[in-house]
Amino acid sequence: MSNRGSVLALCAVGCIVFLAIGGPFLNPNRVDALDWSHVAMSPGLNGGHWFGTDRLGRDLFVRTLQGTGVSLLIGLFATAVTLLIGIGYGAVAGFIGGRTDHLMMRGVEILSGLPLIFFVILVSVIFGRSVFLLFVSIGAVGWLTMARIVRGQTLSIRQREFIEAAIATGAGTRRIIARHIVPNVIGPVIVYATLTVPQIILLESFLSFLGLGVQEPRVSLGTLIADGVGDMESAPWLLIMPGGFLALLLLCFNIVGDGLRDALDAQRR
Protein backbone atom coordinates (compact mmCIF):
# COMPACT_ATOMS: atom_id res chain seq x y z
CA MET A 1 0.00 0.00 0.00
CA SER A 2 2.44 2.63 1.19
CA ASN A 3 5.60 3.58 -0.61
CA ARG A 4 7.72 2.06 2.11
CA GLY A 5 6.06 -1.32 1.61
CA SER A 6 6.64 -1.15 -2.13
CA VAL A 7 10.29 -0.24 -1.73
CA LEU A 8 10.73 -3.09 0.73
CA ALA A 9 9.06 -5.46 -1.73
CA LEU A 10 11.30 -4.17 -4.52
CA CYS A 11 14.35 -4.89 -2.38
CA ALA A 12 13.00 -8.39 -1.74
CA VAL A 13 12.51 -8.95 -5.47
CA GLY A 14 16.07 -7.76 -6.00
CA CYS A 15 17.35 -10.19 -3.36
CA ILE A 16 15.44 -13.08 -4.91
CA VAL A 17 16.75 -12.25 -8.38
CA PHE A 18 20.27 -12.00 -7.00
CA LEU A 19 19.85 -15.34 -5.20
CA ALA A 20 18.44 -16.98 -8.29
CA ILE A 21 21.46 -15.90 -10.31
CA GLY A 22 24.21 -16.14 -7.74
CA GLY A 23 22.72 -18.53 -5.20
CA PRO A 24 23.72 -21.79 -6.85
CA PHE A 25 27.35 -20.67 -6.59
CA LEU A 26 27.03 -20.07 -2.85
CA ASN A 27 26.35 -23.72 -2.26
CA PRO A 28 28.77 -26.47 -3.24
CA ASN A 29 25.97 -28.82 -4.33
CA ARG A 30 24.99 -29.28 -7.97
CA VAL A 31 21.42 -29.27 -9.24
CA ASP A 32 21.29 -32.86 -10.38
CA ALA A 33 23.90 -34.34 -8.05
CA LEU A 34 22.58 -37.25 -6.02
CA ASP A 35 23.84 -37.40 -2.46
CA TRP A 36 23.01 -40.96 -1.44
CA SER A 37 24.34 -40.48 2.08
CA HIS A 38 21.81 -37.72 2.75
CA VAL A 39 18.49 -38.85 1.29
CA ALA A 40 15.34 -36.95 2.35
CA MET A 41 17.32 -35.01 4.93
CA SER A 42 15.52 -32.21 6.74
CA PRO A 43 16.82 -28.63 6.42
CA GLY A 44 19.82 -27.69 8.50
CA LEU A 45 23.23 -26.09 8.31
CA ASN A 46 25.35 -29.20 8.63
CA GLY A 47 25.90 -31.37 5.60
CA GLY A 48 25.70 -28.35 3.30
CA HIS A 49 22.06 -29.00 2.41
CA TRP A 50 20.51 -25.79 3.78
CA PHE A 51 16.98 -26.55 2.60
CA GLY A 52 17.36 -30.31 3.02
CA THR A 53 17.26 -32.89 0.24
CA ASP A 54 14.60 -34.80 -1.65
CA ARG A 55 14.10 -38.54 -1.86
CA LEU A 56 16.86 -38.88 -4.42
CA GLY A 57 19.28 -36.87 -2.28
CA ARG A 58 19.20 -33.80 -4.52
CA ASP A 59 19.88 -30.52 -2.75
CA LEU A 60 16.68 -28.52 -2.36
CA PHE A 61 18.40 -25.14 -1.89
CA VAL A 62 20.06 -25.27 -5.28
CA ARG A 63 16.99 -26.74 -6.93
CA THR A 64 14.68 -24.11 -5.47
CA LEU A 65 16.93 -21.29 -6.68
CA GLN A 66 17.28 -22.90 -10.08
CA GLY A 67 13.50 -23.21 -10.26
CA THR A 68 13.11 -19.58 -9.25
CA GLY A 69 15.50 -18.61 -12.01
CA VAL A 70 13.56 -20.57 -14.62
CA SER A 71 10.26 -19.10 -13.41
CA LEU A 72 11.68 -15.57 -13.49
CA LEU A 73 13.12 -16.07 -16.94
CA ILE A 74 9.84 -17.32 -18.35
CA GLY A 75 8.02 -14.51 -16.57
CA LEU A 76 10.27 -11.86 -18.11
CA PHE A 77 10.39 -13.31 -21.61
CA ALA A 78 6.66 -13.93 -21.84
CA THR A 79 6.03 -10.42 -20.53
CA ALA A 80 8.28 -9.13 -23.28
CA VAL A 81 6.14 -11.05 -25.78
CA THR A 82 2.95 -9.48 -24.38
CA LEU A 83 4.62 -6.06 -24.52
CA LEU A 84 5.63 -6.44 -28.16
CA ILE A 85 2.24 -7.64 -29.35
CA GLY A 86 0.22 -5.43 -27.03
CA ILE A 87 2.05 -2.18 -27.79
CA GLY A 88 2.06 -2.77 -31.53
CA TYR A 89 -1.58 -3.76 -31.69
CA GLY A 90 -2.88 -1.13 -29.29
CA ALA A 91 -0.90 1.75 -30.79
CA VAL A 92 -1.97 0.91 -34.33
CA ALA A 93 -5.63 0.52 -33.35
CA GLY A 94 -5.63 3.71 -31.30
CA PHE A 95 -3.78 5.86 -33.80
CA ILE A 96 -5.52 4.80 -36.99
CA GLY A 97 -8.91 4.83 -35.30
CA GLY A 98 -12.20 4.63 -37.12
CA ARG A 99 -13.31 1.34 -38.58
CA THR A 100 -9.88 -0.28 -38.25
CA ASP A 101 -9.85 0.48 -34.55
CA HIS A 102 -13.39 -0.82 -34.17
CA LEU A 103 -12.57 -4.08 -35.92
CA MET A 104 -9.30 -4.61 -34.07
CA MET A 105 -10.81 -4.00 -30.66
CA ARG A 106 -13.78 -6.21 -31.49
CA GLY A 107 -11.22 -8.94 -32.15
CA VAL A 108 -9.67 -8.36 -28.73
CA GLU A 109 -13.12 -8.50 -27.17
CA ILE A 110 -13.94 -11.81 -28.82
CA LEU A 111 -10.59 -13.28 -27.81
CA SER A 112 -10.98 -12.21 -24.20
CA GLY A 113 -14.39 -13.88 -24.17
CA LEU A 114 -12.78 -17.22 -24.96
CA PRO A 115 -11.58 -19.42 -22.10
CA LEU A 116 -7.98 -18.88 -23.15
CA ILE A 117 -6.51 -20.66 -20.16
CA PHE A 118 -7.99 -23.90 -21.49
CA PHE A 119 -6.35 -23.30 -24.83
CA VAL A 120 -3.03 -22.74 -23.11
CA ILE A 121 -3.53 -26.02 -21.30
CA LEU A 122 -4.47 -27.80 -24.52
CA VAL A 123 -1.57 -26.33 -26.47
CA SER A 124 0.92 -27.25 -23.79
CA VAL A 125 -0.48 -30.77 -23.45
CA ILE A 126 -0.52 -31.34 -27.16
CA PHE A 127 2.56 -29.62 -28.48
CA GLY A 128 4.20 -28.91 -25.18
CA ARG A 129 7.42 -30.07 -23.58
CA SER A 130 9.14 -27.08 -25.05
CA VAL A 131 9.93 -23.98 -23.02
CA PHE A 132 9.84 -21.85 -26.16
CA LEU A 133 6.27 -22.83 -26.88
CA LEU A 134 5.41 -22.04 -23.31
CA PHE A 135 6.63 -18.46 -23.81
CA VAL A 136 4.61 -18.06 -26.96
CA SER A 137 1.35 -19.51 -25.73
CA ILE A 138 1.47 -17.67 -22.42
CA GLY A 139 2.50 -14.44 -24.10
CA ALA A 140 -0.24 -14.82 -26.69
CA VAL A 141 -2.80 -14.89 -23.90
CA GLY A 142 -1.41 -12.00 -21.91
CA TRP A 143 -1.32 -9.28 -24.57
CA LEU A 144 -5.06 -8.54 -24.63
CA THR A 145 -5.17 -6.25 -21.59
CA MET A 146 -1.92 -4.66 -22.64
CA ALA A 147 -3.39 -3.80 -26.05
CA ARG A 148 -6.42 -2.23 -24.37
CA ILE A 149 -4.28 -0.07 -22.10
CA VAL A 150 -2.03 1.06 -24.94
CA ARG A 151 -5.00 1.88 -27.15
CA GLY A 152 -6.60 3.96 -24.42
CA GLN A 153 -3.39 5.91 -23.91
CA THR A 154 -2.89 6.35 -27.64
CA LEU A 155 -6.38 7.76 -28.07
CA SER A 156 -5.62 10.55 -25.62
CA ILE A 157 -2.11 11.22 -26.95
CA ARG A 158 -3.40 11.42 -30.51
CA GLN A 159 -5.22 14.65 -29.69
CA ARG A 160 -2.10 16.41 -28.47
CA GLU A 161 -0.35 19.17 -30.40
CA PHE A 162 2.94 17.41 -30.95
CA ILE A 163 1.20 14.69 -32.94
CA GLU A 164 -0.50 17.33 -35.01
CA ALA A 165 2.89 18.94 -35.51
CA ALA A 166 4.38 15.63 -36.57
CA ILE A 167 1.59 15.10 -39.08
CA ALA A 168 2.10 18.66 -40.35
CA THR A 169 5.79 18.01 -40.96
CA GLY A 170 4.78 15.10 -43.12
CA ALA A 171 5.76 12.17 -40.90
CA GLY A 172 4.22 8.87 -41.94
CA THR A 173 1.91 6.78 -39.78
CA ARG A 174 4.59 4.23 -39.02
CA ARG A 175 7.05 6.91 -37.95
CA ILE A 176 4.53 8.70 -35.76
CA ILE A 177 3.57 5.48 -34.00
CA ALA A 178 7.16 4.39 -33.45
CA ARG A 179 8.71 7.76 -32.58
CA HIS A 180 5.92 9.74 -30.97
CA ILE A 181 3.21 7.44 -29.66
CA VAL A 182 5.11 4.48 -28.26
CA PRO A 183 7.62 6.45 -26.12
CA ASN A 184 4.73 8.33 -24.57
CA VAL A 185 2.66 5.31 -23.58
CA ILE A 186 5.59 3.58 -21.90
CA GLY A 187 4.73 4.76 -18.36
CA PRO A 188 1.43 2.96 -17.80
CA VAL A 189 2.68 0.07 -19.88
CA ILE A 190 5.63 -0.50 -17.56
CA VAL A 191 3.30 -0.43 -14.57
CA TYR A 192 1.04 -3.00 -16.12
CA ALA A 193 4.04 -5.08 -17.16
CA THR A 194 5.20 -5.34 -13.53
CA LEU A 195 1.76 -6.75 -12.75
CA THR A 196 1.96 -9.08 -15.76
CA VAL A 197 5.20 -10.71 -14.62
CA PRO A 198 3.67 -12.32 -11.50
CA GLN A 199 0.58 -13.36 -13.46
CA ILE A 200 2.77 -15.14 -15.97
CA ILE A 201 4.96 -16.74 -13.30
CA LEU A 202 1.74 -17.95 -11.70
CA LEU A 203 0.48 -19.37 -14.99
CA GLU A 204 3.80 -21.02 -15.75
CA SER A 205 4.08 -22.63 -12.34
CA PHE A 206 0.43 -23.68 -12.57
CA LEU A 207 1.16 -25.49 -15.84
CA SER A 208 4.37 -26.96 -14.46
CA PHE A 209 2.49 -28.08 -11.38
CA LEU A 210 0.06 -29.97 -13.61
CA GLY A 211 3.09 -31.53 -15.30
CA LEU A 212 2.49 -29.64 -18.54
CA GLY A 213 5.11 -26.91 -18.38
CA VAL A 214 8.79 -27.18 -17.63
CA GLN A 215 9.98 -30.78 -17.83
CA GLU A 216 12.73 -32.72 -16.09
CA PRO A 217 15.69 -32.35 -15.92
CA ARG A 218 14.86 -28.64 -15.84
CA VAL A 219 13.17 -27.54 -12.65
CA SER A 220 10.62 -24.86 -12.05
CA LEU A 221 8.97 -23.86 -8.79
CA GLY A 222 5.77 -25.47 -10.07
CA THR A 223 7.36 -28.89 -10.59
CA LEU A 224 9.13 -28.68 -7.23
CA ILE A 225 5.84 -27.91 -5.49
CA ALA A 226 4.14 -30.79 -7.30
CA ASP A 227 6.89 -33.11 -6.06
CA GLY A 228 6.57 -31.62 -2.59
CA VAL A 229 2.83 -32.25 -2.43
CA GLY A 230 3.49 -35.92 -3.04
CA ASP A 231 5.87 -36.16 -0.09
CA MET A 232 4.34 -33.62 2.21
CA GLU A 233 3.54 -36.02 5.01
CA SER A 234 7.03 -37.46 5.37
CA ALA A 235 9.09 -34.51 4.13
CA PRO A 236 7.09 -31.28 4.47
CA TRP A 237 10.10 -29.07 3.70
CA LEU A 238 9.97 -30.25 0.09
CA LEU A 239 6.69 -28.38 -0.13
CA ILE A 240 7.34 -25.51 2.27
CA MET A 241 10.59 -24.25 0.73
CA PRO A 242 9.61 -23.93 -2.95
CA GLY A 243 6.02 -23.05 -2.04
CA GLY A 244 7.19 -20.30 0.28
CA PHE A 245 9.61 -19.00 -2.34
CA LEU A 246 6.93 -18.83 -5.01
CA ALA A 247 4.46 -17.18 -2.65
CA LEU A 248 7.06 -14.60 -1.59
CA LEU A 249 8.10 -13.88 -5.15
CA LEU A 250 4.55 -13.37 -6.39
CA LEU A 251 3.64 -11.32 -3.34
CA CYS A 252 6.58 -8.95 -3.78
CA PHE A 253 5.97 -8.50 -7.50
CA ASN A 254 2.32 -7.70 -6.81
CA ILE A 255 3.18 -5.18 -4.11
CA VAL A 256 5.71 -3.45 -6.37
CA GLY A 257 3.22 -3.32 -9.24
CA ASP A 258 0.45 -1.97 -7.00
CA GLY A 259 2.77 0.64 -5.56
CA LEU A 260 3.84 1.79 -9.02
CA ARG A 261 0.24 1.98 -10.15
CA ASP A 262 -0.77 4.03 -7.13
CA ALA A 263 2.15 6.39 -7.68
CA LEU A 264 1.20 6.91 -11.32
CA ASP A 265 -2.47 7.43 -10.48
CA ALA A 266 -1.59 10.07 -7.93
CA GLN A 267 0.42 11.93 -10.56
CA ARG A 268 -2.45 11.99 -12.98
CA ARG A 269 -4.96 13.36 -10.51
Add this chain to the structure above:
Amino acid sequence: MIRYLLKRIAGAVPTLFIIITLTFFLVRAAPGGPFDQEQSLPPEIVANLQAAYGLDQPAWIQYRRYLTALLHGDFGPSYKYKDFTVTGLIAQGLPLSLTLGGVAMALALALGIPAGVFAALHHDSAAGYATMSLAVVGIAVPSFVVLPFLGLIFGIDLHWLPVAGWEPGSVKHLVLPVITLTLPPLAYIARLTRGGMLEVMQSHFVRTAFAKGLPTRTVIWRHALRPALLPVAGYLAPAVATIMTGSLVVESIAGLPGVGRYLVQGALNRDYTLVMGMVIVYSALLISAGLLVDLLYAWLDPRVRLAH
Protein backbone atom coordinates in the same frame (compact mmCIF):
# COMPACT_ATOMS: atom_id res chain seq x y z
CA MET B 1 -35.56 -7.14 -21.53
CA ILE B 2 -36.45 -10.54 -22.97
CA ARG B 3 -35.49 -9.31 -26.40
CA TYR B 4 -32.14 -8.23 -25.06
CA LEU B 5 -31.60 -11.61 -23.45
CA LEU B 6 -32.45 -13.45 -26.65
CA LYS B 7 -30.12 -11.18 -28.60
CA ARG B 8 -27.28 -11.87 -26.20
CA ILE B 9 -27.87 -15.61 -26.30
CA ALA B 10 -27.88 -15.48 -30.10
CA GLY B 11 -24.63 -13.54 -29.91
CA ALA B 12 -23.07 -16.28 -27.81
CA VAL B 13 -23.67 -18.92 -30.49
CA PRO B 14 -20.89 -17.77 -32.85
CA THR B 15 -18.45 -17.55 -29.94
CA LEU B 16 -19.28 -21.09 -28.90
CA PHE B 17 -18.99 -22.21 -32.51
CA ILE B 18 -15.51 -20.69 -32.82
CA ILE B 19 -14.47 -22.39 -29.59
CA ILE B 20 -15.81 -25.77 -30.74
CA THR B 21 -14.13 -25.51 -34.15
CA LEU B 22 -10.79 -24.38 -32.72
CA THR B 23 -10.73 -27.12 -30.11
CA PHE B 24 -11.85 -29.78 -32.56
CA PHE B 25 -8.97 -29.20 -34.94
CA LEU B 26 -6.48 -28.36 -32.19
CA VAL B 27 -6.84 -31.70 -30.41
CA ARG B 28 -6.74 -33.59 -33.68
CA ALA B 29 -3.61 -31.77 -34.80
CA ALA B 30 -1.80 -33.28 -31.82
CA PRO B 31 0.63 -36.10 -32.38
CA GLY B 32 -0.66 -39.46 -31.21
CA GLY B 33 -4.18 -40.76 -30.96
CA PRO B 34 -6.65 -42.05 -28.37
CA PHE B 35 -5.68 -45.69 -28.88
CA ASP B 36 -1.96 -45.31 -28.27
CA GLN B 37 -1.01 -47.40 -25.29
CA GLU B 38 2.14 -48.55 -23.61
CA GLN B 39 1.75 -51.94 -25.25
CA SER B 40 0.85 -51.07 -28.79
CA LEU B 41 -2.17 -52.82 -30.24
CA PRO B 42 -1.94 -54.76 -33.50
CA PRO B 43 -2.61 -52.39 -36.42
CA GLU B 44 -5.74 -54.33 -37.45
CA ILE B 45 -7.34 -53.76 -34.07
CA VAL B 46 -6.45 -50.07 -34.10
CA ALA B 47 -7.96 -49.80 -37.56
CA ASN B 48 -11.11 -51.53 -36.33
CA LEU B 49 -11.36 -49.24 -33.33
CA GLN B 50 -10.88 -46.19 -35.49
CA ALA B 51 -13.52 -47.37 -37.92
CA ALA B 52 -15.91 -48.04 -35.04
CA TYR B 53 -15.56 -44.46 -33.81
CA GLY B 54 -15.50 -42.98 -37.29
CA LEU B 55 -11.92 -41.78 -36.85
CA ASP B 56 -10.87 -43.23 -40.21
CA GLN B 57 -12.95 -40.63 -42.02
CA PRO B 58 -11.50 -37.34 -43.27
CA ALA B 59 -11.41 -34.62 -40.61
CA TRP B 60 -14.17 -32.50 -42.08
CA ILE B 61 -16.60 -35.44 -42.17
CA GLN B 62 -15.78 -36.16 -38.53
CA TYR B 63 -16.33 -32.48 -37.81
CA ARG B 64 -19.72 -32.46 -39.52
CA ARG B 65 -20.76 -35.61 -37.70
CA TYR B 66 -19.65 -34.21 -34.37
CA LEU B 67 -21.58 -30.99 -34.90
CA THR B 68 -24.72 -32.88 -35.96
CA ALA B 69 -24.54 -35.08 -32.89
CA LEU B 70 -23.88 -32.04 -30.73
CA LEU B 71 -26.99 -30.32 -32.02
CA HIS B 72 -28.91 -33.36 -30.80
CA GLY B 73 -27.34 -32.91 -27.39
CA ASP B 74 -24.94 -35.84 -27.81
CA PHE B 75 -21.33 -35.32 -26.74
CA GLY B 76 -20.34 -38.73 -28.06
CA PRO B 77 -18.58 -41.67 -26.39
CA SER B 78 -15.40 -41.30 -24.37
CA TYR B 79 -12.47 -43.00 -26.11
CA LYS B 80 -10.58 -43.76 -22.95
CA TYR B 81 -13.23 -44.51 -20.35
CA LYS B 82 -14.76 -47.43 -22.20
CA ASP B 83 -18.54 -47.84 -21.91
CA PHE B 84 -18.96 -44.24 -20.72
CA THR B 85 -20.41 -41.41 -22.71
CA VAL B 86 -18.92 -37.97 -22.26
CA THR B 87 -22.34 -36.75 -21.12
CA GLY B 88 -22.37 -39.46 -18.46
CA LEU B 89 -18.88 -38.67 -17.21
CA ILE B 90 -19.54 -34.96 -16.99
CA ALA B 91 -22.96 -35.47 -15.40
CA GLN B 92 -21.28 -37.61 -12.74
CA GLY B 93 -18.64 -35.07 -11.77
CA LEU B 94 -20.29 -31.75 -12.47
CA PRO B 95 -22.57 -31.55 -9.40
CA LEU B 96 -19.58 -31.76 -7.05
CA SER B 97 -17.54 -29.24 -9.07
CA LEU B 98 -20.48 -26.86 -9.28
CA THR B 99 -21.08 -27.17 -5.54
CA LEU B 100 -17.44 -26.40 -4.80
CA GLY B 101 -17.36 -23.46 -7.18
CA GLY B 102 -20.77 -22.13 -6.21
CA VAL B 103 -20.04 -22.20 -2.48
CA ALA B 104 -16.66 -20.56 -3.10
CA MET B 105 -18.26 -17.81 -5.17
CA ALA B 106 -21.01 -17.18 -2.62
CA LEU B 107 -18.51 -17.04 0.23
CA ALA B 108 -16.23 -14.71 -1.74
CA LEU B 109 -19.09 -12.28 -2.29
CA ALA B 110 -20.51 -12.59 1.22
CA LEU B 111 -17.15 -11.93 2.87
CA GLY B 112 -15.40 -9.83 0.24
CA ILE B 113 -17.97 -7.04 -0.02
CA PRO B 114 -18.14 -6.31 3.74
CA ALA B 115 -14.36 -6.54 3.94
CA GLY B 116 -14.02 -4.03 1.11
CA VAL B 117 -16.54 -1.65 2.66
CA PHE B 118 -14.71 -1.92 5.96
CA ALA B 119 -11.36 -1.20 4.33
CA ALA B 120 -12.81 1.80 2.48
CA LEU B 121 -14.31 3.32 5.62
CA HIS B 122 -11.06 2.83 7.54
CA HIS B 123 -8.80 3.58 4.59
CA ASP B 124 -6.41 5.71 6.61
CA SER B 125 -6.18 3.45 9.63
CA ALA B 126 -4.09 0.42 10.43
CA ALA B 127 -7.13 -1.87 10.25
CA GLY B 128 -7.82 -0.81 6.68
CA TYR B 129 -4.20 -1.32 5.67
CA ALA B 130 -4.19 -4.71 7.33
CA THR B 131 -7.31 -5.81 5.42
CA MET B 132 -5.81 -4.74 2.11
CA SER B 133 -2.44 -6.33 2.88
CA LEU B 134 -4.26 -9.59 3.52
CA ALA B 135 -6.02 -9.11 0.19
CA VAL B 136 -2.69 -8.82 -1.63
CA VAL B 137 -1.66 -12.11 -0.06
CA GLY B 138 -4.94 -13.70 -1.18
CA ILE B 139 -4.42 -12.48 -4.73
CA ALA B 140 -0.75 -13.34 -5.00
CA VAL B 141 -0.43 -16.80 -3.46
CA PRO B 142 -1.56 -19.51 -5.89
CA SER B 143 -4.10 -22.16 -4.97
CA PHE B 144 -1.68 -25.04 -5.46
CA VAL B 145 0.44 -23.55 -2.68
CA VAL B 146 -2.43 -22.56 -0.41
CA LEU B 147 -4.19 -25.93 -0.36
CA PRO B 148 -1.11 -28.05 0.49
CA PHE B 149 -0.10 -25.52 3.17
CA LEU B 150 -3.59 -25.65 4.68
CA GLY B 151 -3.38 -29.43 4.49
CA LEU B 152 -0.05 -29.38 6.31
CA ILE B 153 -1.42 -27.20 9.10
CA PHE B 154 -4.97 -28.44 9.58
CA GLY B 155 -4.56 -31.97 8.34
CA ILE B 156 -1.13 -33.26 9.25
CA ASP B 157 -0.26 -31.05 12.23
CA LEU B 158 -3.58 -30.45 13.94
CA HIS B 159 -5.54 -33.47 12.63
CA TRP B 160 -8.69 -31.38 12.39
CA LEU B 161 -9.56 -32.03 8.78
CA PRO B 162 -8.69 -34.65 6.18
CA VAL B 163 -5.86 -33.63 3.83
CA ALA B 164 -7.43 -35.30 0.81
CA GLY B 165 -9.98 -37.84 -0.18
CA TRP B 166 -13.70 -37.89 -0.57
CA GLU B 167 -16.74 -39.58 0.91
CA PRO B 168 -20.11 -38.81 -0.64
CA GLY B 169 -22.02 -36.32 1.48
CA SER B 170 -19.05 -35.45 3.66
CA VAL B 171 -18.69 -31.73 4.35
CA LYS B 172 -15.40 -32.17 6.22
CA HIS B 173 -13.59 -33.13 3.02
CA LEU B 174 -14.75 -30.00 1.27
CA VAL B 175 -13.68 -27.41 3.84
CA LEU B 176 -10.07 -26.91 2.77
CA PRO B 177 -10.77 -27.04 -0.99
CA VAL B 178 -13.56 -24.49 -0.62
CA ILE B 179 -11.37 -22.16 1.46
CA THR B 180 -8.64 -22.43 -1.18
CA LEU B 181 -11.00 -21.67 -4.03
CA THR B 182 -12.59 -18.79 -2.13
CA LEU B 183 -9.44 -16.84 -1.28
CA PRO B 184 -8.43 -15.31 -4.64
CA PRO B 185 -11.88 -14.05 -5.67
CA LEU B 186 -12.54 -12.97 -2.08
CA ALA B 187 -9.41 -10.85 -2.08
CA TYR B 188 -10.17 -9.35 -5.48
CA ILE B 189 -13.75 -8.55 -4.56
CA ALA B 190 -12.62 -6.88 -1.33
CA ARG B 191 -10.14 -4.77 -3.26
CA LEU B 192 -12.62 -3.78 -5.96
CA THR B 193 -15.33 -2.97 -3.42
CA ARG B 194 -12.88 -0.78 -1.53
CA GLY B 195 -11.92 1.10 -4.69
CA GLY B 196 -15.52 1.56 -5.78
CA MET B 197 -16.59 2.65 -2.32
CA LEU B 198 -13.81 5.21 -1.99
CA GLU B 199 -14.83 6.75 -5.28
CA VAL B 200 -18.55 6.77 -4.56
CA MET B 201 -18.03 8.33 -1.15
CA GLN B 202 -16.67 11.41 -2.95
CA SER B 203 -19.75 11.81 -5.13
CA HIS B 204 -22.44 14.43 -4.80
CA PHE B 205 -25.33 12.16 -3.96
CA VAL B 206 -23.48 10.72 -1.00
CA ARG B 207 -22.75 14.21 0.23
CA THR B 208 -26.44 15.05 -0.20
CA ALA B 209 -27.42 11.95 1.75
CA PHE B 210 -25.12 12.98 4.59
CA ALA B 211 -26.44 16.54 4.39
CA LYS B 212 -29.97 15.26 4.83
CA GLY B 213 -28.78 13.96 8.19
CA LEU B 214 -28.97 10.26 7.37
CA PRO B 215 -26.94 8.03 9.65
CA THR B 216 -23.67 6.74 8.17
CA ARG B 217 -24.96 3.19 8.12
CA THR B 218 -27.94 4.10 5.93
CA VAL B 219 -25.83 6.18 3.58
CA ILE B 220 -23.40 3.33 3.04
CA TRP B 221 -25.69 0.37 2.71
CA ARG B 222 -28.67 2.08 1.05
CA HIS B 223 -27.05 4.70 -1.14
CA ALA B 224 -23.35 4.16 -1.70
CA LEU B 225 -23.01 0.39 -1.91
CA ARG B 226 -24.97 -0.27 -5.08
CA PRO B 227 -22.98 1.99 -7.39
CA ALA B 228 -19.78 1.02 -5.60
CA LEU B 229 -20.37 -2.59 -6.61
CA LEU B 230 -20.15 -1.89 -10.36
CA PRO B 231 -16.48 -2.94 -10.61
CA VAL B 232 -17.30 -6.08 -8.62
CA ALA B 233 -20.03 -6.98 -11.10
CA GLY B 234 -17.53 -6.61 -13.92
CA TYR B 235 -15.17 -8.95 -12.14
CA LEU B 236 -17.69 -11.77 -11.77
CA ALA B 237 -17.02 -13.41 -15.13
CA PRO B 238 -13.22 -13.47 -14.59
CA ALA B 239 -13.96 -14.76 -11.08
CA VAL B 240 -15.81 -17.72 -12.53
CA ALA B 241 -12.79 -18.40 -14.75
CA THR B 242 -10.46 -18.10 -11.74
CA ILE B 243 -12.50 -20.58 -9.76
CA MET B 244 -12.64 -22.98 -12.71
CA THR B 245 -8.88 -22.98 -13.19
CA GLY B 246 -8.43 -23.24 -9.44
CA SER B 247 -10.69 -26.25 -9.33
CA LEU B 248 -8.44 -28.03 -11.84
CA VAL B 249 -5.63 -28.20 -9.29
CA VAL B 250 -7.71 -28.17 -6.13
CA GLU B 251 -9.71 -31.22 -7.17
CA SER B 252 -6.59 -33.10 -8.17
CA ILE B 253 -4.69 -32.25 -4.96
CA ALA B 254 -7.66 -32.99 -2.73
CA GLY B 255 -8.62 -36.09 -4.70
CA LEU B 256 -12.19 -34.97 -5.32
CA PRO B 257 -14.13 -36.73 -8.10
CA GLY B 258 -15.25 -33.57 -9.90
CA VAL B 259 -14.83 -32.77 -13.58
CA GLY B 260 -11.60 -30.80 -13.08
CA ARG B 261 -9.33 -33.73 -13.88
CA TYR B 262 -11.08 -34.56 -17.16
CA LEU B 263 -9.71 -31.60 -19.11
CA VAL B 264 -6.02 -32.29 -18.49
CA GLN B 265 -6.39 -36.07 -18.39
CA GLY B 266 -8.54 -36.02 -21.51
CA ALA B 267 -6.00 -33.94 -23.38
CA LEU B 268 -3.12 -36.16 -22.24
CA ASN B 269 -5.04 -39.28 -23.32
CA ARG B 270 -6.09 -37.69 -26.64
CA ASP B 271 -9.64 -38.44 -25.55
CA TYR B 272 -10.97 -36.01 -28.16
CA THR B 273 -14.63 -36.12 -27.25
CA LEU B 274 -14.01 -35.72 -23.52
CA VAL B 275 -11.81 -32.65 -24.08
CA MET B 276 -14.42 -31.19 -26.41
CA GLY B 277 -17.17 -31.83 -23.89
CA MET B 278 -15.21 -30.19 -21.09
CA VAL B 279 -14.30 -27.15 -23.16
CA ILE B 280 -17.91 -26.73 -24.25
CA VAL B 281 -19.28 -27.04 -20.71
CA TYR B 282 -16.70 -24.62 -19.30
CA SER B 283 -17.21 -22.13 -22.13
CA ALA B 284 -20.99 -22.27 -21.75
CA LEU B 285 -20.58 -21.59 -18.02
CA LEU B 286 -18.27 -18.66 -18.70
CA ILE B 287 -20.57 -17.17 -21.32
CA SER B 288 -23.55 -17.47 -18.99
CA ALA B 289 -21.53 -15.73 -16.31
CA GLY B 290 -20.85 -12.90 -18.76
CA LEU B 291 -24.56 -12.61 -19.50
CA LEU B 292 -25.36 -12.51 -15.81
CA VAL B 293 -22.84 -9.71 -15.37
CA ASP B 294 -24.57 -7.58 -17.99
CA LEU B 295 -27.92 -8.04 -16.27
CA LEU B 296 -26.34 -7.19 -12.93
CA TYR B 297 -24.86 -4.03 -14.41
CA ALA B 298 -28.29 -2.87 -15.48
CA TRP B 299 -29.68 -3.55 -12.02
CA LEU B 300 -26.82 -1.82 -10.23
CA ASP B 301 -26.67 1.18 -12.51
CA PRO B 302 -29.87 2.43 -14.14
CA ARG B 303 -27.78 4.53 -16.51
CA VAL B 304 -26.71 1.39 -18.33
CA ARG B 305 -29.42 0.80 -20.85
CA LEU B 306 -30.00 -2.75 -21.96
CA ALA B 307 -31.59 -1.85 -25.27
CA HIS B 308 -28.24 -1.11 -26.86
